[in-house]
Amino acid sequence: MANNNQKIPYKIYLSENEIPKTWYNVRADMKNKPAPLLNPGTLQPMTAEELSAVFCEELVAQELDNENAYIPIPEEIQSFYKMYRPSPLVRAYCLEEKLQTPAHIYYKFEGNNTSGSHKLNSAVPQAYYAKKQGLKGVTTETGAGQWGTALSMACSYFDLDCKVYMVKVSYEQKPFRREVMRTYGASVTPSPSDTTQVGRKILAEHPGTTGSLGCAISEAVEVAVTNPGYRYVLGSVLNQVLLHQSVIGLETKAALDKYGVKADMIIGCAGGGSNLGGLIAPFMGEKLRGEADYRIIAVEPSSCPSFTRGVYAYDFCDTGMVCPLAKMYTLGSDFIPAPNHAGGLRYHGMSPVLSQLYDDGLMEAVSVKQTEVFEAAEMFARVEGILPAPESSHAIRVAIDEALKCKETGEAKNIVFGLTGTGYFDMVAYEKYHDGLMTDYVPTDEELDVFRAKLPKV
Amino acid sequence: MANNNQKIPYKIYLSENEIPKTWYNVRADMKNKPAPLLNPGTLQPMTAEELSAVFCEELVAQELDNENAYIPIPEEIQSFYKMYRPSPLVRAYCLEEKLQTPAHIYYKFEGNNTSGSHKLNSAVPQAYYAKKQGLKGVTTETGAGQWGTALSMACSYFDLDCKVYMVKVSYEQKPFRREVMRTYGASVTPSPSDTTQVGRKILAEHPGTTGSLGCAISEAVEVAVTNPGYRYVLGSVLNQVLLHQSVIGLETKAALDKYGVKADMIIGCAGGGSNLGGLIAPFMGEKLRGEADYRIIAVEPSSCPSFTRGVYAYDFCDTGMVCPLAKMYTLGSDFIPAPNHAGGLRYHGMSPVLSQLYDDGLMEAVSVKQTEVFEAAEMFARVEGILPAPESSHAIRVAIDEALKCKETGEAKNIVFGLTGTGYFDMVAYEKYHDGLMTDYVPTDEELDVFRAKLPKV
Numbered sequence: 001m002a003n004n005n006q007k008i009p010y011k012i013y014l015s016e017n018e019i020p021k022t023w024y025n026v027r028a029d030m031k032n033k034p035a036p037l038l039n040p041g042t043l044q045p046m047t048a049e050e051l052s053a054v055f056c057e058e059l060v061a062q063e064l065d066n067e068n069a070y071i072p073i074p075e076e077i078q079s080f081y082k083m084y085r086p087s088p089l090v091r092a093y094c095l096e097e098k099l100q101t102p103a104h105i106y107y108k109f110e111g112n113n114t115s116g117s118h119k120l121n122s123a124v125p126q127a128y129y130a131k132k133q134g135l136k137g138v139t140t141e142t143g144a145g146q147w148g149t150a151l152s153m154a155c156s157y158f159d160l161d162c163k164v165y166m167v168k169v170s171y172e173q174k175p176f177r178r179e180v181m182r183t184y185g186a187s188v189t190p191s192p193s194d195t196t197q198v199g200r201k202i203l204a205e206h207p208g209t210t211g212s213l214g215c216a217i218s219e220a221v222e223v224a225v226t227n228p229g230y231r232y233v234l235g236s237v238l239n240q241v242l243l244h245q246s247v248i249g250l251e252t253k254a255a256l257d258k259y260g261v262k263a264d265m266i267i268g269c270a271g272g273g274s275n276l277g278g279l280i281a282p283f284m285g286e287k288l289r290g291e292a293d294y295r296i297i298a299v300e301p302s303s304c305p306s307f308t309r310g311v312y313a314y315d316f317c318d319t320g321m322v323c324p325l326a327k328m329y330t331l332g333s334d335f336i337p338a339p340n341h342a343g344g345l346r347y348h349g350m351s352p353v354l355s356q357l358y359d360d361g362l363m364e365a366v367s368v369k370q371t372e373v374f375e376a377a378e379m380f381a382r383v384e385g386i387l388p389a390p391e392s393s394h395a396i397r398v399a400i401d402e403a404l405k406c407k408e409t410g411e412a413k414n415i416v417f418g419l420t421g422t423g424y425f426d427m428v429a430y431e432k433y434h435d436g437l438m439t440d441y442v443p444t445d446e447e448l449d450v451f452r453a454k455l456p457k458v
Numbered sequence: 459m460a461n462n463n464q465k466i467p468y469k470i471y472l473s474e475n476e477i478p479k480t481w482y483n484v485r486a487d488m489k490n491k492p493a494p495l496l497n498p499g500t501l502q503p504m505t506a507e508e509l510s511a512v513f514c515e516e517l518v519a520q521e522l523d524n525e526n527a528y529i530p531i532p533e534e535i536q537s538f539y540k541m542y543r544p545s546p547l548v549r550a551y552c553l554e555e556k557l558q559t560p561a562h563i564y565y566k567f568e569g570n571n572t573s574g575s576h577k578l579n580s581a582v583p584q585a586y587y588a589k590k591q592g593l594k595g596v597t598t599e600t601g602a603g604q605w606g607t608a609l610s611m612a613c614s615y616f617d618l619d620c621k622v623y624m625v626k627v628s629y630e631q632k633p634f635r636r637e638v639m640r641t642y643g644a645s646v647t648p649s650p651s652d653t654t655q656v657g658r659k660i661l662a663e664h665p666g667t668t669g670s671l672g673c674a675i676s677e678a679v680e681v682a683v684t685n686p687g688y689r690y691v692l693g694s695v696l697n698q699v700l701l702h703q704s705v706i707g708l709e710t711k712a713a714l715d716k717y718g719v720k721a722d723m724i725i726g727c728a729g730g731g732s733n734l735g736g737l738i739a740p741f742m743g744e745k746l747r748g749e750a751d752y753r754i755i756a757v758e759p760s761s762c763p764s765f766t767r768g769v770y771a772y773d774f775c776d777t778g779m780v781c782p783l784a785k786m787y788t789l790g791s792d793f794i795p796a797p798n799h800a801g802g803l804r805y806h807g808m809s810p811v812l813s814q815l816y817d818d819g820l821m822e823a824v825s826v827k828q829t830e831v832f833e834a835a836e837m838f839a840r841v842e843g844i845l846p847a848p849e850s851s852h853a854i855r856v857a858i859d860e861a862l863k864c865k866e867t868g869e870a871k872n873i874v875f876g877l878t879g880t881g882y883f884d885m886v887a888y889e890k891y892h893d894g895l896m897t898d899y900v901p902t903d904e905e906l907d908v909f910r911a912k913l914p915k916v
Contacts, residue, residue: 006553009473009474009475009540010540010541011474011540013471015467016467016468017471036552059872082467082468083552083842083843084468084843094541094615112570112842113843114839114844114845114880116882153843155841156840157552157840157841175885175889176634176882176883176885176886179885179886179888179889179892180845180882180885180888182889183836183839183840183845183888183892184839184840184887185840225752247491378641381572381641381642382614382615382641382642382643383615384541385541385542385571385572385611385615385639386571387572387641415497422572423883424574424634424638424882424883426632427633427634427637427638428634430641431633431637431640431641433554434637434641
């Protein structure tokens with residue numbers, strides 16, 4: 001751990017010209033590369049040509065690129081990044097005092113943009129490359145709505161049509177997110193819908209279903225591949241997304257380096273892995289190259305524990321099974337967290353890059369219960385001022401736990417965590433917590449076995 | 459107007475040690491001081507002693523101080539400010555390009571904190587001085603909820619009890635704001651309520667009323683003066699509030715000076731005047747001292763036009779008439795904007811400081827219709843990325859109009875406006891606008907005459 005006598009400000013802001021000009025591709029430094037996506041029909045690795053029916057070309061190239069460590073960020077994307085980046089790295093002085101810990105706590109705050117989260121970092125390049133390819137528009141799915149909001153912002157900026165399939169239960173319960181997307185000119189359809197074949201099929205089989213992310217993905221993909229001039233974009237899981245999100249980690253590392261601070265551990269919440277993969281990228285790179293060592297900790301909800309209780313296997317990315325297969329830590333593509341789960345991070349699988357790194361023992365994972373998460377969220381809000389998203393609060397929980405361990409041992413460790421977003425649209429969950437109505441749920445092994453048994457045989 | 463060849467970044471961030479260490483009190487430089495508050499019983503100027511029954515002592519001193527131009531910001535307040543300040547001064551490159559205007563547009567963005575607006579700048583000192591005086595807690599009213607949220611954050615930080623009376627219609631229609639306040643430990647009561655004498659009286663006279671700001675003020679004041687260890691705090695209108703809000707203007711001026719930019723005009727929305735008064739303070743100071751000239755423009759809704767169609771007279775600050783009388787531009791303390799008004803800024807009166815400056819011809823005022831305001835809001839959101847609060851969008855509207863005038867004349871004027879907050883909790887209003895259900899309302903002279911006739915005879 002670094003000793004540092006220089007007074008560190010509450011917020012470390014890089015200057016505009018210190019915003020990264022290249023993304024960092026951690027795959028280039030991985031000895032064991034992430035497993036390739038498979039064609040669900042042939043079970044052979046997806047070729048660039050096959051992928052180009054779904055994704056735009058430049059993104060396909062990025063998806064398949066396991067070699068180049070640094071990929072230039074085009075000027076136009078840099079200009080957009082300048083509207084909301086660099087994001088601050090905050091020294092959590094008030095939280096440290098509240099906990100009476102000798103640890104130094106830092107968080108990279110990605111919530112200060114209208115999408116309310118880090119999702120914009122990948123929405124911007126995905127919209128940019130689609131525009132550059134001369135496409136008319138893009139389709140996507142969204143659950144809570146952060147990704148859909150981010151994409152609608154990016155499409156508005158680059159003048160692209162944007163069709164969002166929003167999980168029906170969120171569409172109905174989160175009308176405000178829907179209106180933000182409409183403000184940016186996106187069309188928002190509740191999923192499952194009767195606008196697609198797969199949607200009609202799901203509706204026929206499960207009338208009255210409130211939808212799922214996997215089902216919305218299937219609809220968005222179908223619309224993309226059946227409408228000329230459209231492609232599908234995805235906000236997490238994919239290699240390209242982690243690549244774009246590396247701006248988070250690169251800025252974090254640059255800010256720490258500026259003050260001579262060496263992180264001891266880096267903590268991030270993990271749903272599909274976009275934030276975590278981006279935050280840890282340059283640190284993991286140093287670790288892979290043997291230049292430095294860090295503890296890297298993924299935090300997931302105990303009600304959707306893909307890392308800690310999933311299996312590392314090829315699985316479908318979507319319910320409709322129209323997408324390629326990905327090798328990942330997964331609970332099974334039919335798995336849906338219990339209805340009492342309010343804390344986000346509800347995807348059944350995990351980024352193939354992170355899955356490989358985890359399988360190689362290069363990072364840890366821990367699962368936490370949602371009442372403990374909201375307890376940490378409220379404490380954090382009260383002392384640090386920022387109202388955190390439930391997702392982000394998973395990382396807060398573990399950062400607090402680690403800081404309390406330091407209090408016991410007297411160690412002044414440097415704890416860095418990702419604060420991915422704000423909770424302004426999650427007040428229903430906070431209300432549940434305030435009213436004592438929030439409960440915890442941990443699936444039994446027997447319950448998980450049901451979904452494991454349905455994994456595709458690859 | 460300044461010629462400036464230095465490349466100006468998208469966001470000008472001051473460093474932490476450039477956050478102002480004193481507030482600037484524009485009253486010290488005013489030749490005609492704002493008229494004093496009057497005791498509603500005796501019609502004599504309120505003494506410090508009388509005011510101290512309602513407000514805490516240090517704030518009474520600030521309220522009455524017309525002499526000292528610079529008032530030191532205590533260390534503890536500076537520490538809190540460092541959690542969310544300095545706020546960025548943004549160069550609106552994308553908006554300029556969209557408008558194809560030669561004008562240079564800047565906005566001071568105060569929305570990047572959990573209260574979502576500039577209100578925190580005054581909530582922090584008001585809570586701090588209450589704590590310093592050894593009080594148990596404070597009471598206040600809130601309409602849309604920005605002020606209540608800001609105050610609950612500040613009270614949580616300084617460990618003070620916080621009782622918020624929230625206009626009933628907002629309490630019911632904005633449950634999320636209420637939950638944010640609860641997250642920070644505040645108690646929130648819908649107003650009018652049966653917890654106060656004045657509330658019971660109003661309920662008896664107007665059963666089924668959805669409440670008003672003036673009525674919530676009356677309740678909050680009653681609770682403060684009847685509970686030992688409590689004082690009342692207010693988020694706008696008062697001299698002390700404008701003083702605290704001068705951090706906005708001081709930072710804005712410092713950021714412009716850093717790049718040698720001389721503002722030609724400064725534009726702010728005006729409800730009670732807290733943001734506008736703070737934003738313009740140092741510029742107005744230069745103007746008052748004859749050091750520089752600026753156009754200063756207040757923007758208000760045409761449905762609540764206190765500057766442009768009110769009268770400059772002594773009036774009650776609250777419906778229950780328990781507060782001191784203030785001399786201000788007012789529509790009458792019973793005035794409530796038409797039910798179709800969704801754009802905020804609904805207070806019947808205007809800060810005495812700004813009222814005096816306006817009466818002396820030192821600033822302009824313009825009123826705008828809400829559909830034009832939301833049109834500007836949506837355009838701004840799409841090009842600048844930030845989803846603005848309806849209140850802030852009044853200033854956006856006029857900034858755009860002025861930039862379009864520059865397009866006609868070819869002048870590269872420097873336009874500075876205040877972007878006071880974000881619209882995340884205002885999506886119901888945006889939805890109305892998207893669905894074409896938003897209408898405009900401009901009260902007739904006859905309607906305004908009804909309220910004018912009821913002004914107290916002072």
